[in-house]
Amino acid sequence: MKILLAEDEKITRKSLTDILTAEKHEVVSFDNGNQAYESIKKNDYDVIITDIRLPGMNGIDILKNAKELNPKIIVIIITAYASVETAVEALKFGAYDYLIKPFSPVQLLSILQHIDQLKLVLSENENLKKRIALLEDKTIIGSSEKVKSFMNTIKTVAPQDYTVLIQGESGTGKELCARTIHNFSTRKNKNFIAINCAVIPETLIESELFGHEKGAFTGAIKKHIGYFEKANEGTLFIDDIDDLPYNIQVKLLRVLQEKEISRVGSTESIPIDVRIICASKVDLKQKVVEKQFREDLYYRLNIIPIFLPPLRKRKEDIPELLIHFLKKHGGEDKIQFLNDDIYSTLQKYNWPGNVRELENITERIIALSPNNLINPAVFEPLLNSPDKTEQDKTAFEHYDNFDQYISNKEKEIINWALEKSSNNVTAAAKILKIPRTTLRSKMEKLLITNYNES
Ligand SMILES: Nc1ncnc2c1ncn2[C@@H]1O[C@H](COP(=O)(O)OP(=O)(O)OP(=O)(O)O)[C@@H](O)[C@H]1O
Ligand SMILES: [Mg+2]
Structure with missing residues (x-):
């Protein structure tokens, strides 16, 4: 550790310096309080060890001033028996511990050992906090023109209540964008509810969306609150909207127009105030042409269209995304090994699974390269043959x-x-x-x- 020692007694100063240096600490010592404080201002010390009585600034003032500069700085006070009370006072001002003269080197070294452990725990804690923040982080990464362009749309429309239709291949970040819109909106402190039409069985979707009364149908053993009501005052994200059964599409349209719902088995109308964001992996307009999606609903949903480009069309975002995912999944120590060879390997690949695939591969890279080192050889087996999906389509x-x-x-x-x-x-x-x-x-x-x- 880097330690500053302020002690005016020459013998004590010298012997403490020797002991600490022998323990591989880096020690800078002063016999004057003012000089010690000047050095604290200019340097980054881990620990300050200071006598209370000193020429110039006294130890308590050094403590107070140093804490003001950096509240996390660790200060140990040395005092003569006569001023124990002052030492206790020092603890109130945030001193880590105090030593009463005469003390043995073992006492000081044991305090320093505790500090070492504390620092380790604190830094681990700090790292964990950073990772949690990143895991919860809903920021959209990417500086390509394509990302900038849809980010502009998102920021512009988010505060208004327009219905947004987000289209893009699987893994391009549709749900992430929907959450971002919600977070940028005035509804951000209300619920964001996400439902997926592709996974809810057709027979249940109506009651999932609008709820049902007890006894509305066989199996409706109690009242059920639907997603629209749960999302009231907030945002409802309807994923894979193209999978919404045709007969429910009419009902959704009516709800959007009238801003009220009725639970299945009830005639009572419940007013609702919900912002709708929909997403689709397929071209919804094509579904309209094929008569699988109602045209009137399409126009109602498609007030603000957002198209998320596939990753292969914005490969320049790959380095930034890779670094983001390394940090997010605890592989920060590998960032220093990234180089042009790795980026060019990744850029040759076609990314059929888009950003999600890059995130998954990054997680596997972290698991597969325990010695920090990563090189293109680690990536290559994880990547399927380039352009495979393009060929498939043709x-x-x-x-x-x-x-x-x-x-x-x-x-x-x-x-x-x-x-x-x-x-x-x-x-x-x-x-x-x-x-x-x-x-x-x-x-x-x-x-x-x-x-x-x-
Ligand atoms: N631009 C981005 N920046 C950071 N993370 C991203 C970005 N795009 C996508 N992700 C991450 O990739 C993963 C997949 O994103 P998301 O679930 O939003 O995709 P999706 O389009 O909804 O996929 P699907 O169609 O399969 O439901 C998520 O973990 C998301 O956080
Ligand atoms: Mg999704």
């Missing part, structure tokens, strides 16, 4: 019929051209070597909407 066997396959291919190519031309239709038509009007009508047919007219 395989004809995944489509119902030829037309659907061709439409999808057309869509892929047009999207590619739009991406290359920053969504400018004229420029995209040039790339594809087709007339602009042809491209526009194809886009209309394929429901491609991410373009700029020019």
Whole structure:
């Protein structure tokens, strides 16, 4: 430890310095209180050992001033028998302990040993606190243009009560975004309730959403409060909304319009004030075209659309995410071993499971590299072959019929051209070597909407 010793008796100063140095402590000593205090101001000491009576500033004032500079600093007071009361007083001002002269070196060393243990516990505690904060942390990581763009939308719409529809592949952070919107809203101190339409059996979904009265149906042995009521005044996050059965879609639409619900088996209307955020892994508009999702509900939900890009389209976020997940899962000591080879290995991969997959792999890396060291060889076996999912999608066997396959291919190519031309239709038509009007009508047919007219 780095120790400051303030003691005006030359012999005591010298012998204490020798004892402490022999125990591998770094000791700086002073025979004057003012000089000692000047040094405390400029240096980071772990422990201050000070006599009470000193030329210049006395030990008690050193204690008070040092504590003011750094409340965590540890101070040990040395005193002659005559001033024990002052020493007790010193404890009130936050001294860690006191020693009465004459004392044996063993006494001092045992106090220092306790301090060492205390410091260890405190720093472990500090680390745990940091990790807990990160685990609960709902901040969205990423500085790519794509992340900045949806973050802007989130921050703008969060304080208002608009219904938001978040679309993106699995693991892109839809639920995280929904929670972020809630946390940025005026409802942040009220409930955030998340439900998933894909996991609730079709027969139960209505009573889960709206609740039921006792005896409403066979098995309804007692009254049940639904998610809408539980989320009252807060936010209801409806995940996998595309899985909501068609007959319930009508009921949801009615609730959204009338802002009241009735429990199954009851005619009483209960007013509700809930902000709705929905999410879908599939293109909900396509579901409307296929007549599996009601158009009127679609427009009601899609007031503010947010599209979360897959990780493969924003690979520049990978390093930042990797560091974030290493910290989050207790692998902070590995950050120093990250290098360009690791990043380029990760950037070659296609990330079909998106950010969740990166988080899972990071957790496995921590478990698989006990000696701090991580290198690309650790990652490689965890990553499936690059571009696997892209190839899968293009395989004809995944489509119902030829037309659907061709439409999808057309869509892929047009999207590619739009991406290359920053969504400018004229420029995209040039790339594809087709007339602009042809491209526009194809886009209309394929429901491609991410373009700029020019
Ligand atoms: N940008 C991000 N920054 C930090 N963590 C993220 C980010 N995106 C996703 N995550 C983390 O990745 C994991 C998956 O995110 P989330 O559950 O929100 O995805 P999802 O889109 O809802 O997935 P699914 O469609 O499978 O339900 C979570 O642990 C989440 O905290
Ligand atoms: Mg989710």
